């Protein structure tokens with residue numbers, strides 16, 4: 618059988634590692650080359666089960682490294698690039714945006730430059746619903762104006778439009794995807810759901826920003842991975858596809874659901890200073906993708922329960938993270954999060 622190669626970048630992170638697991642498990646004709654810089658968010662343990670797998674190869678490196686990317690293209694001859702690699706956490710971008718500009722814009726440019734001479738079948742740029750900014754009413758479709766409001770989302774908007782420009786200017790087979798908030802196994806415990814699950818398990822406070830009435834649309838990470846593969850197979854070049862969970866929730870409600878599942882008291886909730894420039898609500902209109910034939914299949918209540926169970930069972934995974942880099946970072950930048958239990 619002819620094996621088609623996907624170059625997946627950022628494949629040791631949350632969504633990238635779930636995508637690689639999904640492909641290696643369900644698509645026997647696809648091989649993966651995973652290029653990951655192994656930042657604080659890139660964890661080799663996430664894909665340990667695939668070490669030595671005949672269709673999986675890992676390369677440690679930076680998407681901004683021209684020679685390395687060139688070498689990967691020459692040797693591995695990927696048919697498809699799926700670019701997950703990014704600095705991805707809004708709070709960190711507010712502290713220091715430098716790495717965001719570098720990876721989320723310059724890194725995308727470097728991959729595009731190398732890709733355009735290699736005759737790819739598809740270049741998938743993984744963007745985000747945050748590029749639309751806060752949506753006060755209704756939902757953003759793909760033609761909604763881009764109004765990113767923090768350094769992370771602004772840098773993602775840069776990469777998003779840069780990728781599109783390579784379709785228009787050079788005829789590259791680019792597709793951009795914009796997904797809503799993902800949740801599920803292997804998410805770094807700085808994001809809302811894994812932070813709150815693990816804090817609750819440690820009987821620490823759950824730091825709710827502002828009044829906790831902000832809204833997010835939740836998409837199970839496996840649904841997201843299925844959607845990306847569907848778009849690679851069926852999506853049209855030059856198009857952008859929103860990927861929604863169709864499950865809008867108030868942060869405080871998600872917080873209470875987590876505490877209920879874990880049978881922990883509500884007084885673990887601690888209202889803290891709001892995130893600067895905090896987007897009040899995200900909402901996606903994903904009818905374009907639904908019309909193409911894909912819809913999310915997982916129910917949030919079940920998905921959240923399974924996710925909580927995953928963190929309960931895999932406590933060594935997150936305890937190691939929380940006692941290392943995470944702890945040092947938060948002590949330095951977010952002492953208010955740790956002050957309840959030191």
Ligand code: NAD
Pocket residue numbers: 626627628629630631632633652653654655656657658659660678679680681700701702703704705706720724743744745746773795796797798799800805
């Ligand atoms: P993550 O932070 O968990 O993982 C990012 C990965 O990229 C890590 O493995 C890291 O080592 C790697 N990386 C960072 N800089 C790199 C570089 N210069 N070169 C190579 N590798 C590098 O992020 P995630 O939550 O899995 O998000 C993946 C992608 O999906 C990002 O592009 C993000 O913007 C997008 N996205 C995320 C969500 C979400 O809810 N998490 C929603 C929509 C879109």
Ligand code: DAU
Pocket residue numbers: 705706707708744745746747796797798799807808809810812824825826827829831832833868892899
């Ligand atoms: O919408 C897609 C985006 O979702 C992705 O592009 C980003 O990579 C991803 O990090 C995520 O961004 P958010 O800022 O929405 O996710 P986060 O988990 O950081 O926060 C979710 C909501 O919870 C947000 O309203 C802020 C709030 N929050 C978050 C944390 C970490 C809190 O109230 N307390 C917290 O401690």
